[in-house]
């Protein structure tokens with residue numbers, strides 16, 4: 001089920017209210033690669049290749065939409081824990097940009113305010 005907060009965030013995203021960084025550049029702030037390595041790689045693999053019952057993040061349909069990826073990290077699902085209380089908005093944004101921009105090839109980056117909007 002898609003929450004109204006998520007729908008709102010997705011429409012804001014679609015309206016291009018967010019910074020579109022050039023492909024390959026990382027916005028300043030928390031280190032998404034390091035945060036991914038510490039929080040996500042133990043289950044999803046260092047390169048997001050997936051591990052046992054933990055799905056691949058490369059080519060993941062959830063990772064392809066930034067709002068969905070933020071929601072997945074905040075709330076978790078199934079055997080994946082929720083990170084809402086563990087990571088701040090800037091940290092989640094950095095992880096999302098790493099997963100989408102580095103593990104996948106998205107060019108559009110998000111920032112902490114996008115995470116805050118979904119967190120509500």
Ligand code: HEC
Nearest residue numbers: 039040043053054055060061062063072073077078079080
């Ligand atoms: C304890 C292991 C574990 C950790 C840590 C973990 N995940 Fe997951 N993740 C899972 C499992 C298991 C699923 C499948 C959940 C389900 O079936 O609902 C999942 C699902 C996902 C999905 C959906 C994939 C798809 O295409 O369906 C994404 C995206 C994701 N995780 C990203 C992350 C990110 C980013 C982090 C770090 C902030 C992270 N996960 C941390 C275990 C984990």
